[in-house]
Amino acid sequence: MKFFKVILVGSLFLFQLNAAQEKADTELNKALTEAKAQKKNVLLVFHASWCGWCKLMEKNMNLSETKPIFDKKFVTTYIDVQERGEKKKLENPGGQELMNKYKGENAGLPFWLVLNPKGEVLADSFDSKGDNLGSPATPDEVATFMAKLEKSSKMNKQELQTIQKVFVKKDK
Numbered sequence: 001m002k003f004f005k006v007i008l009v010g011s012l013f014l015f016q017l018n019a020a021q022e023k024a025d026t027e028l029n030k031a032l033t034e035a036k037a038q039k040k041n042v043l044l045v046f047h048a049s050w051c052g053w054c055k056l057m058e059k060n061m062n063l064s065e066t067k068p069i070f071d072k073k074f075v076t077t078y079i080d081v082q083e084r085g086e087k088k089k090l091e092n093p094g095g096q097e098l099m100n101k102y103k104g105e106n107a108g109l110p111f112w113l114v115l116n117p118k119g120e121v122l123a124d125s126f127d128s129k130g131d132n133l134g135s136p137a138t139p140d141e142v143a144t145f146m147a148k149l150e151k152s153s154k155m156n157k158q159e160l161q162t163i164q165k166v167f168v169k170k171d172k
Contacts, residue, residue, distance in 0.1 A: 024079045024095040028119075031077040036117035041152055043074040046099045046111040048082045049090055054110040057135030060166050069162060073153040074114070082109060107132040114152040123148035137169035 031042045047054035058078075061070050070076055081095040096105075102124065104111040111132055114123040125133045127144050136145040145167065146160045155163070 021080060021090060021092045024092040024098040027077050027079060027092060028098065031075045032115070032117055032119055035075040035115075038075065039117075040073060040075050041117070041122060042113075042115040043070065043076040044113045044115060045076065045078050046081050046095065046104060046109060047078055048080060048109055049087050050084065051082075051109045053135040056137075057110050057112075060135070063166055065162050066166050069155065069159045073149075073155060073159075104132075108134060110134050114148065122152040136167055139168055142167045 028042075028044065031044065034040075035042045045054075045057070047058070060066060061076070079092045079095040079098060080090045081092070081099055083089075083091045099105065099107075099111060102111075102113055102121065103126075107125065110125070111134070112125045113121055116122055127133055127141070133141050133145055136142045142164055146155075146163055149155050149163065150160055
């Protein structure tokens, strides 16, 4: 019995080591299916573990005042791309190709899109000049972000004001 437990624990450990991230298209398809069932849109965010702006955006979206808004309006899914060294295994296979498909190959990170449940792009993270907003922080960037959120999710004024308050970077 003891031998069996050792084998079982060892097998689970090896499985964890070899378990790769889910393929990017599988992640996206899961999100689209969930969005269709819940009558929401998908907020697709491409990010990396080393990316400070990615971490800031995720933090801002997951605060107690903003998370309920994003959860109410979107099925949010993250695709890991552009990892380095030993962290390369964190990438979702096909993630960079998916990002490239949406013209994000030179955008930088985070790069995000709002998709309807059919997978059609409703909004992306490019501003009117073609620059990536990434994690919006300046008043102008946040205003552009809010306009895209309002258009693609029908957020109300109060929800948008909450987003604005959280995302505009405060000078110290």
